[in-house]
Amino acid sequence: MSEDRKVLIKADQLTKVFGYGAGKTTAVNHVDFAFHEGEIISIVGESGSGKTTLAKMIMGLLKESSGSIEYKGAPRKLGSQRQRREYWKDIQAIFQDPFSSFNIFHKIDKLLLDCIKLQGLKLSKEEQFRKMKEACSFVNLKFEELSNKYPFELSGGQMQRLMIARIFMMHPKVLIADEPTSMVDACSRSTILDMLLKLRDENNMTIIFITHDVGLAYYVSDTIYIMEKGHIVESGSAERVILTPRHRYTQQLISDVPKIHEAWELA
Numbered sequence: 001m002s003e004d005r006k007v008l009i010k011a012d013q014l015t016k017v018f019g020y021g022a023g024k025t026t027a028v029n030h031v032d033f034a035f036h037e038g039e040i041i042s043i044v045g046e047s048g049s050g051k052t053t054l055a056k057m058i059m060g061l062l063k064e065s066s067g068s069i070e071y072k073g074a075p076r077k078l079g080s081q082r083q084r085r086e087y088w089k090d091i092q093a094i095f096q097d098p099f100s101s102f103n104i105f106h107k108i109d110k111l112l113l114d115c116i117k118l119q120g121l122k123l124s125k126e127e128q129f130r131k132m133k134e135a136c137s138f139v140n141l142k143f144e145e146l147s148n149k150y151p152f153e154l155s156g157g158q159m160q161r162l163m164i165a166r167i168f169m170m171h172p173k174v175l176i177a178d179e180p181t182s183m184v185d186a187c188s189r190s191t192i193l194d195m196l197l198k199l200r201d202e203n204n205m206t207i208i209f210i211t212h213d214v215g216l217a218y219y220v221s222d223t224i225y226i227m228e229k230g231h232i233v234e235s236g237s238a239e240r241v242i243l244t245p246r247h248r249y250t251q252q253l254i255s256d257v258p259k260i261h262e263a264w265e266l267a
């Protein structure tokens with residue numbers, strides 16, 4: 001798919017080293033990638049393989065030790081406050097624990113209103129209300145039932161959906177979703193994945209999905225990158241990587257989910 005789409009974000013030999021001397025960890029080791037507009041990419045690997053570190057470098061929350069990132073065809077610059085603000089308008093993230101992403105002392109309507117403010121939109125009360133309602137219905141939540149509640153009054157699944165509603169309102173160009181389904185049951189998990197697919201289809205969003213679950217990656221992505229000990233050991237279309245894995249580590253990850261082929265044939 002990716003050949004006819006524009007490359008949006010590209011890494012060249014991206015590396016992150018933590019610590020010094022004997023305590024040194026190379027969390028991300030000379031990684032190359034090219035993510036396209038409207039592409040869903042999964043980065044798959046076991047715990048400690050470097051996925052979150054890579055995601056944080058893409059977000060611009062961690063500085064690379066060496067290597068570089070290009071964004072929209074030019075070297076990414078985050079030196080000034082203005083450059084960071086511009087970049088973070090385009091790139092948003094949702095994390096494993098939705099409760100950690102919200103101010104728990106703010107009611108749900110305030111959390112949604114903040115998205116409108118963040119975009120600098122000057123809307124009438126009616127327009128704000130319509131926008132918040134639309135975002136909630138995108139994720140099958142009823143704004144009227146939630147608006148007056150606090151985050152702790154919602155379930156984990158409702159909170160995950162609310163995070164996606166906020167993304168829907170802010171429509172960034174890139175969304176990084178770090179294990180966004182880890183706190184929910186299987187049914188809510190597929191709903192959330194379907195919402196991510198819908199976000200891509202309706203907004204041409206590039207979605208970078210971080211997971212240790214090859215089954216989820218196969219379900220949701222166009223392209224898969226397999227990460228082992230800081231290295232990308234294999235990448236390609238989801239079909240190619242999962243159905244004909246070439247690298248020993250990919251083969252091992254897939255054999256740890258013995259039913260993957262049967263399950264997807266049934267589906």
Ligand SMILES: Nc1ncnc2c1ncn2[C@@H]1O[C@H](COP(=O)(O)OP(=O)(O)OP(=O)(O)O)[C@@H](O)[C@H]1O
Pocket residue numbers: 018019025026027045046047048049050051052053054212
């Ligand atoms: N701030 C840090 N300081 C030192 N080492 C770190 C730091 N952050 C991560 N690491 C190390 O870098 C390696 C990669 O960690 P990272 O969190 O990126 O892996 P991961 O694949 O996201 O794991 P998980 O799936 O468990 O979240 C690990 O060995 C980790 O201990």
